Amino acid sequence: MxxxxxxxxxxxxxxxxxxxxxxxxxxxxxxxxxxxxxxxxxxxxxxxxxxxxxxxxxxxxxxxxxxxxxxxxxxxxxxxxxxxxxxxxxxxxxxxxxxxxxxxxxxxxxxxxxxxxxxxxxxxxxxxxxxxxxxxxxxxxxxxxxxxxxxxxxxxxxxxxxxxxxxxxxxxxxxxxxxxxxxxxxxxxxxxxxxxxxxxxxxxxxxxxxxxxxxxxxxxxxxxxSTVPLALASFMGVLFCFVAFLLILVIVIKTLAIGDPVGGWPSMVCIICMVSGVQLFCLGIVGQYLSKTYMEVKKRxxxxxxxxx
Missing domain, CATH: 3.90.550.10 (Spore Coat Polysaccharide Biosynthesis Protein SpsA; Chain A)
Incomplete structure (x- = not known):
């Protein structure tokens, strides 16, 4: 049986x-x-x-x-x-x-x-x-x-x-x-x-x-x-660092060439908000994995x- x-x-x-x-x-x-x-x-x-x-x-x-x-x-x-x-x-x-x-x-x-x-x-x-x-x-x-x-x-x-x-x-x-x-x-x-x-x-x-x-x-x-979300967060971080570097070059060249210290602030605010949102999103991904690790190490x-x- x-x-x-x-x-x-x-x-x-x-x-x-x-x-x-x-x-x-x-x-x-x-x-x-x-x-x-x-x-x-x-x-x-x-x-x-x-x-x-x-x-x-x-x-x-x-x-x-x-x-x-x-x-x-x-x-x-x-x-x-x-x-x-x-x-x-x-x-x-x-x-x-x-x-x-x-x-x-x-x-x-x-x-x-x-x-x-x-x-x-x-x-x-x-x-x-x-x-x-x-x-x-x-x-x-x-x-x-x-x-x-x-x-x-x-x-x-x-x-x-x-x-x-x-x-x-x-x-x-x-x-x-x-x-x-x-x-x-x-x-x-x-x-x-x-x-x-x-x-x-x-x-x-x-x-x-x-x-x-x-x-x-x-x-x-x-x-x-899956650890792909962590890899995605890292990729987005590198991508936006590269974009930020290009934007710095554009601003420096534009200022040296034609001045215009005030124009363009609305677009700059949008960029800052977008980048900040991406940073918080990536931080949330890391936080999810960190919270799971925290629960595991407590051994409840x-x-x-x-x-x-």
Whole structure:
């Protein structure tokens, strides 16, 4: 018998705890056929509703259900890492509690693992139900990050992924505090089969990811897997030094030739404002990398567990 660990990050998902479990259990004939035992790890990311209570009630009915409850909200990336650390399975799968990751795909995913793939990942082929502006910026992010990074991050990739023990152990070796799991999956490599499916609406509740949170998450992804922005800042610095030198020559020659000490001040003000803006932009880029370094060197734990069952 092999053990399959199912990691389910949760944040305010009280309405979805039971729904997810019931949907997962529809695969029971498949689990029995393949000789798979289950452990279901609900990772509560500091929920403010009755998520913890719902998981405890579920555990009373099925001892294969386990709870890892954080002391506060640390974010989904921390919940994923905690689940991977606690998972004991020969195979590990991560799924969202809101049923946007269909458990019905598990038999097909496992069939590819048996064929020899190290992991089977999923990606959405449509963004039905998302605001158009959010979909646009999401596509632009994937195009940008794949141009400036050596790590491939697939457009529409979900965290829904089935992995062998070897892949999980490799991911756990990456202990950075600022985590971008989609990039980590690509960085560790291994043979991966991609399954495509159409976007599925949440079963209950609302998404916890607003535009601002996604923007910050995108910045984390860029700074975690590319140093091109730093190179861009350096290039712009050299470029504007060269432009400034040319402007000095122009001003000196013009003053010596025709005088005109007052004329041209509006254009000079515009140039000063533009250069100052570029300097602040480049300083912001450096600040982003410096802030990530600051968080790493403090060596704070990625999460704190309040309760574990």
């Amino acid at each position: 092999s053990l399959l660990s199912v990691i389910v990050p949760c944040y305010n998902e009280e309405e979805n705890v039971d729904c997810f479990y019931e949907e997962l259990m529809k695969n029971t004939p498949f689990f029995e056929k393949e000789g798979l035992e289950l452990e279901i790890l609900y990772v509560d990311d500091g929920s403010k509703d009755r998520t913890v209570e719902e998981v405890k009630d579920l555990r009373k009915r099925d001892e294969r259900v386990h709870l890892i409850s954080f002391s506060r909200n640390f974010g989904k990336e921390s919940a994923i890492y905690a689940g991977l650390q606690k998972a004991k399975g020969d195979y590990v799968v991560m799924m969202d509690a809101d049923l946007q990751d269909p458990p019905s795909l598990l038999p097909e995913m496992f069939s590819y693992i048996k064929e020899g793939y190290d992991s089977v990942a999923t990606r959405r082929v449509t963004r039905k139900g998302e605001p158009p502006i959010r979909s646009f910026f999401a596509r632009m992010f994937y195009r940008l990050v794949n141009r400036i990074s050596k790590t491939e991050i697939v457009d529409g990739a979900r965290d829904y992924r089935l992995m062998t023990r070897q892949v999980v152990d490799s991911i756990l070796q990456m202990t950075e505090y600022n985590r971008f799991t989609k990039g980590i999956f690509g960085w560790v490599g291994y043979s991966t089969k991609w399954l495509e499916f159409e976007n599925v609406e949440r079963a209950h509740g609302e998404t916890k990811w607003n535009f601002w949170k996604l923007f910050i998450y995108a910045l984390d992804g860029i700074t975690a897997f 734990p990625i999460y704190l567990v309040k309760e574990e069952l």
